[in-house]
Amino acid sequence: NAGVTQTPKFRVLKTGQSMTLLCAQDMNHEYMYWYRQDPGMGLRLIHYSVGEGTTAKGEVPDGYNVSRLKKQNFLLGLESAAPSQTSVYFCASAPIAGGRETQYFGPGTRLLVL
Amino acid sequence: EDQVTQSPEALRLQEGESSSLNCSYTVSGLRGLFWYRQDPGKGPEFLFTLYSAGEEKEKERLKATLTKKESFLHITAPKPEDSATYLCAVQEISSGSARQLTFGSGTQLTVLP
Numbered sequence: 001n002a003g004v005t006q007t008p009k010f011r012v013l014k015t016g017q018s019m020t021l022l023c024a025q026d027m028n029h030e031y032m033y034w035y036r037q038d039p040g041m042g043l044r045l046i047h048y049s050v051g052e053g054t055t056a057k058g059e060v061p062d063g064y065n066v067s068r069l070k071k072q073n074f075l076l077g078l079e080s081a082a083p084s085q086t087s088v089y090f091c092a093s094a095p096i097a098g099g100r101e102t103q104y105f106g107p108g109t110r111l112l113v114l
Numbered sequence: 115e116d117q118v119t120q121s122p123e124a125l126r127l128q129e130g131e132s133s134s135l136n137c138s139y140t141v142s143g144l145r146g147l148f149w150y151r152q153d154p155g156k157g158p159e160f161l162f163t164l165y166s167a168g169e170e171k172e173k174e175r176l177k178a179t180l181t182k183k184e185s186f187l188h189i190t191a192p193k194p195e196d197s198a199t200y201l202c203a204v205q206e207i208s209s210g211s212a213r214q215l216t217f218g219s220g221t222q223l224t225v226l227p
Contacts, residue, residue, distance in 0.1 A: 004157075031212075031213055033214070040219055041219065042118075042201070042217040042218055042219040042220065043158070043201070043203075043215075043217040044217075045214050045215070048212055048214060050212060056212065058214065090157050090158070094213060099145060100146065100163070100165070101213045102148070102160055102163055103148075103160075103213075103215060104160060105150075105157035105158045105159070105160075106157050107156055107157045108155075108156070108157050
């Protein structure tokens with residue numbers, strides 16, 4: 001069981017470039033989440049999904065898009081990267097557990113936008 | 115608006131010196147309070163979930179407690195390997211099917227040998 005994996009681990013982009021971050025989980029979890037972590041600000045929710053084919057906006061969705069075509073994968077896209085999107089991105093997944101769901105996190109993707 | 119505040123921001127302890135980390139929260143209805151540990155360059159690792167005031171959970175040298183306004187993470191006789199950032203997060207009842215978490219900024223714990 002690999003748990004939650006993220007690809008790539010590190011990426012450098014130039015302003016205006018696009019990229020896709022991939023999150024995969026092998027725990028058959030329904031819920032998946034994308035967060036960003038910035039110094040002094042804690043983890044903030046970007047987008048989330050409550051099941052295959054569904055997505056919804058979180059606290060800081062601007063500049064990002066997501067897709068969940070397969071239950072095990074959750075993709076985060078940056079169409080036109082900006083320096084303000086320099087951050088560490090974490091994916092998490094959670095099972096349905098009758099209101100007692102626990103989120104399990106991946107190792108993170110470090111993104112630098114120049 | 116949900117608010118989660120952790121204190122102190124940073125804490126340095128000598129090995130064996132017990133202490134507590136604080137997480138105060140403001141939510142309209144708490145579904146659960148979560149504690150995670152995060153090592154440098156890694157993702158958060160789940161430690162505990164607390165669901166109701168008065169609940170306590172323990173794991174090795176860590177003990178988490180919950181009141182209606184705050185949670186404490188007590189560290190007894192810490193070792194250098196306990197050094198990490200400890201994150202607190204709350205899940206509000208009104209988060210509905212999203213089950214989303216609101217995180218505090220964390221407490222960076224350093225345990226010196």
